[in-house]
Amino acid sequence: MSCFNTTHITNPSTFILMGIPGLEATHVWISIPFCIMYIIAILGNLTILFIVKTEPRLHQPMYYFLCMLAVTDLVLSTTTLPKTLTIFWFSSRSINFGACLTQMFFLHCFSVMESGILVAMAFDRFVAICDPLRHSTILSNPILLRFGLAVVLRGTMLILPYPLLARQWPYCRTNIIPHTHCEHMAVVKLACADIRISNYYSLSVALSVMCLDLFLIAVSYTQILRAIFRLPTNDARLKTFGTCSSHLSVILAFHVPRLFSFLTHRFGINVPLHFYVLIANVYLLVPPMLNPIIYGVRTTQIRDRLLRLFTHKWTKSFVLVLKLLD
Template sequence: MQETPFCLRVGHLLPYSMADSNTTDFTNPSTFILQGIPGLETAHVWISIPFCTMYAIIILGNFTILFIVKREPSLHEPMYYFLCMMAVSDLVLSTSTLPKMLSIFWFNSREIGFSACLTQMYFANGLLVVDCGILVAMALDRYVAICHPLRHSTILTNSMVAKIGLAMMLRGGIIVLPYPFLARQGPYCRTNIIPHLYCEHMAVMKLACADIRVSSYYGLFVALLVVGLDMIFITVSYTQILRAIFSLPTKDARLKTFGTCSSHLCVTLASYIPGVLSFLMHRFGQNVALHFHILIANGYLLMPPVLHPIIYGMRTKQIRERLLQLLTHKGM
C-alpha cells in the first residue's frame, strides 16, 4: 500500500519490511515495542530537541490562542470559535503522541500496552480528520462572510457553530472507529516491534499474521473520502470567494476583503502541501532510508499544530494586538 500523509495520512503505510525487525514466536502480545527511529538510535537525544521545541510551541501557542479569544469580546465570532476548536484538537493530537516520543528519546521507554497503542492510534487518526473538518468549517465561514455578509450573523449563529463543531468531531471519531477494531483482531505472531515513534495505523497492522487487506483498503478509502470531499468543498468555497472579491469596485476593497481569509488560506496550504509532498516522496522515493521516511512522517504530523497558532498570531490583527497588549502589560 501507499502512504497517504497528513489529512491523507489517515491510514498511511510506511515502506518498511518485516525483515527490518527481529522476529519471535508469540501470539497477541500485551505490549508493543516502539523502535523509535531505526538507524538513528544514538542520535535520539539530539533529535529530541526539535521535537521538544515543537511541543512547547504547540502548548504555548494554542493555549495563548484560547486565552486571547476567551478574553477578547471582539473575537467572539464563528471564525475564532472554529480556531479554538482546532487549537483544542491540536493540543490533544500532540499530547497523544509527543510525550511518548520524548520518553523514547530521553529514557529509552519503548514499551506501550496493546490497548494504549490502539487508543493512541485512534486519537491520532481521528484528530487528523477533525482538523480537516475544521478547515472546511472555516472555509464555510469565509464564504458566508464574503459572499453573504448581511446574512452572516443569522446563518452562522452560535448554536449553528456548535452543531458544525460537534458534527466535525463526530465525523472524525466515527470514521476511524474501525481502525482499533480491525487492529485488535490480530493475531500478532511475528513480532511486537513497531519501527516507528508512535502507533501508526498501518505500521501496527503490518505486524499481524492475518490478511490485512481490509484494513489497508479501508485506510485508503478514508483518506480519499476525507481529502476528496474536503478539498472539493474548500475549492468550491474559494472559487465563489474569489469571484465575489474580483467583483468589488476598487483594489483596496479587494485586498482588504481577501485579507480576511488569508490566514485560513495559509493554514489550509500549510496543512495540505506537506501531505502532498510526503505522498510524492513515498511514491517516488522507495530507495530513501527508513529513518528519513519516519522523520518526515512525524514532522508532517506535528508541524501543522505548530504552524496554526503562529500563522493566526502573525496574520490576524486582533490576535496580534491583543497578544502585544498582554506582553506589554506584563512587561510593565
C-alpha cells in the same frame, strides 16, 4: 532486540516502538527541535484559547472555529510527542497494546477532525465575504454547535474501525514497530493475517477525507475569489483577500505535509524508512506549531490583544520594581 524478532506472539501485551530506525545514535539531537516545536505548539495554542476566551470582541464564528482548531492541535501533538520524547531521552520503547490502539485512534481521529475544521473555516470565510449581511444568521451559535458535532462524529465514526480491526488480527511475527508512534499501517503490517480489509479501508478513508475536504475548500475559495474580483478597487480586493490569508496559510501547513506523508507511505518504494518516519512526525508537529503563529501574526484582533496583554504585564512589573526601589 533480537529476542523480539524471534518471539511468536498471538496477542501481544506490549509493542516496542523503535523511534526513527537507522538514526538511533542521533535521537537525542533530533529530540531538541521536536521538543522546541512541541513547546511552541502548547504555548501558542493555549494563548489562542486564552485570548479568545477573555476578549469579548473575538466571540465570533471565525474565532470559535480557531479555538476548535487549537484544541485539536493540542490533542494531536500531545497524543504522540510525549511518548516520542521518552523514546529519544530514556529509551523507553515499550507501549501497552491497549495504549497503542488508543494512541492510534486519537492520532487519526483528530487528524480527520482538523481537516473538517478547516472546511468549516473555509465556509465561514465564504459566508463572511459573499453574504456578509446574513453571516450572523447563517452561522448562529446552534449552527456552530452542529458544525462542531458533525466534525467530531465524522472523525469518530470513520476512525473507530481502525483499532477495532487492528485488535482482531493475530500478531505472531514480531512486536517491534519501526516508528515513533502507533501509526495504523505500521501496526497492522505486523499481523500474520490477511490485512487487506484494514489496508483498503484506511486507503479509502484517507482518499475520501482528503479529496472531499480539499474539494469543498476549493469550491468555497472559488466563490470567494469571484466575489473579490467583483470589488471596484484594488485596495478593497487586497483587504478582503487579506482576511483569508491566515486560513489559506493554515490549509497549506496542514495539507502539504499530510499529502507528502501519504504519497511517500503509499508510493515511495525507494524512500528510506527513517525519512518516512521523520516526515510523519513533521506532519504531526509543524501544523500545531505554525497555526497559532500564523493567526497571531496575521490576525489584527489577536495580535493587538496579545500586545496589550504583554504591555500590561510589563507595565505592572515595571511599576512593582519602582515601588521596591523606593
